[in-house]
Amino acid sequence: MQSHKEVIARSPAFIEAVELAKQVAESSANVLIVGESGSGKEVIAQMIHEHSKRKAKAFVPLNCSAIPDNLLESELFGYAKGAFTGAGLARVGLFEEAEGGTVFLDEIADLDINLQAKLLRVIQERKIKRVGENNYRPINIRIICATHENLHESIKRKTFREDLFFRLNVISIEVPPLRQRQEDILPLAQYFLRRFATLNGKEITGFSTGAVEILLNYNWPGNVRELENLIERAAVLCTTPQVEVEHLRLMRSSPSISDLKVPSSNLQQFLIEKLPQKKIMPIEEITRLYIQYALEVNRGAKDKTARDLGIDRKTLYRRLRSIEDRS
Numbered sequence: 001m002q003s004h005k006e007v008i009a010r011s012p013a014f015i016e017a018v019e020l021a022k023q024v025a026e027s028s029a030n031v032l033i034v035g036e037s038g039s040g041k042e043v044i045a046q047m048i049h050e051h052s053k054r055k056a057k058a059f060v061p062l063n064c065s066a067i068p069d070n071l072l073e074s075e076l077f078g079y080a081k082g083a084f085t086g087a088g089l090a091r092v093g094l095f096e097e098a099e100g101g102t103v104f105l106d107e108i109a110d111l112d113i114n115l116q117a118k119l120l121r122v123i124q125e126r127k128i129k130r131v132g133e134n135n136y137r138p139i140n141i142r143i144i145c146a147t148h149e150n151l152h153e154s155i156k157r158k159t160f161r162e163d164l165f166f167r168l169n170v171i172s173i174e175v176p177p178l179r180q181r182q183e184d185i186l187p188l189a190q191y192f193l194r195r196f197a198t199l200n201g202k203e204i205t206g207f208s209t210g211a212v213e214i215l216l217n218y219n220w221p222g223n224v225r226e227l228e229n230l231i232e233r234a235a236v237l238c239t240t241p242q243v244e245v246e247h248l249r250l251m252r253s254s255p256s257i258s259d260l261k262v263p264s265s266n267l268q269q270f271l272i273e274k275l276p277q278k279k280i281m282p283i284e285e286i287t288r289l290y291i292q293y294a295l296e297v298n299r300g301a302k303d304k305t306a307r308d309l310g311i312d313r314k315t316l317y318r319r320l321r322s323i324e325d326r327s
Contacts, residue, residue: 007043007047008184008187008188008191009184010181010183010184010187011176011180011181011182011183011184012183013176013180013181014040014175014176014181014184017044017173017174017175017176018044018047020171020173021044021047021048021051021173022047022048022051024048024171024173025047025048025049025050025051025052026051026052026053027171028142029170029171030123030142030143030144030145030167030168030169030170030171031045031048031144031145031170031171031172031173032108032144032145032146032147032151032168032169032170032171032172032173033045033144033145033146033147033172033173033174033175034146034147034148034172034173034174034175035146035148035174035175035176035177036148036175036177036223037148037222037223037225038222038223038224038225038226039148039175039176039177039178039223039224040175040223040224041106041146041175042061042104042106042146044173044175045059045061045102045104045144045146046059046104048102048144049101049102049104049142049144052102052142054100054101054102054142056100057098057099057100057101057102058097058098058099058100058101058102059098059101059102059104060094060097060098060101060102060103060104061103061104061106062075062076062094062103062104062105062106063106063107064105064106064107064108064110064111065106065107065110066107069112069115072111072112072115073115073118073131074091074093074131075093075094076093076094076095076115076119077093077095077118077128077129077130077131078090078091078092078093078095078096078128078130078131079091079093079130079131079132079133080130080131080132080133081132082132083130083131083132083133084131084132087132090130093128093130095122095128095139095141096128096137096139098141099139099140099141100140100141101141101142102141102142102143102144103141103142103143103144104144104145104146105119105143105144105145105146106145106146106147107146107147107148107149108145108146108147108168109147109148109149109151109154109159109160113159113160113161116160116161116164117161117164119143119164120161120163120164120167122139122143123143123164123167123168124167126138126139126140127139143168145168151165151169177220177223178220178223178224178226178227179219179220182216182315185215185216185220185227186207186212186215186216188224188227188228189207189215189227189231190206190207192227192228192231192232192235193206193207193231193234193235193243196231196232196235196236197235199235200235200236202235202238203241204235204238204240204241204242204243205241205242206242206243207242207243208242208243208244208245210244210245211242211243211244211245211247211248213322214245214248215227215248216315216318217311217315217318217319219310219311230248231243233247234247234248287319288319288322291305291309291316291319291320294308294309302316302317302320
């Protein structure tokens, strides 16, 4: 993800999230950041920390889904010498390590239900107890949490405590997925390209027209993290002044018919009516034909066509202009 020192925000939806993060930074309110995996939740959490009075202290992130439940408690709370087999020395946990600063707990929905109760106590009483100790230690930290899950549904399934949810959800910040932030795609891609070109000692000036088309029309299920990984690989493989289409296609980034969300009945009819039998066609040509077919089905209604295809109106209009240019 991009550094908190260089947040890329051009789209109204992400600008709104950034402005809210700055607004709540100076407060002591608990913040819950919601968004798909890879969308930039940690960037928002870092921004809150950097704009707060705690910025001179540590920012300590932890992904709750990345550590087994039996190890997570000692990771967070620390442990006393002899607390369990192998604990030859006492260890400070992340809560104490972040004293005066911020702890960022990502994927909080994956936290074990028993640990949720202990986290609730930390939030309420501002003290912790190391594993294997009886005495409590006061702490001064801010806890920011994030999740890609619907916590209301988790509460219904009884996998997440309702009282903890209310404690965490004082301020909620929603980070939109990259597919809803099209204005951010190229600036982010340029930022990552500059960074990885420098790291690899290359002079790459930008992206070809075809590469830009691919970047803007892909659905980005992996969000900003997927874009970052794609550009890193493109920068490594690129031997030309610009990133070309072939450097991106190696990462399955070319928009395909499977990336366009459409009713299966329409897709079946399209395959029967429009495509020549037993003939391989370029994926761009199939996509072009299907957009034209979708417009026919919807009698030229562009808003509905964009919704059916799972793309925004700007992407549809750009595709239509490309079709007109070729005709």
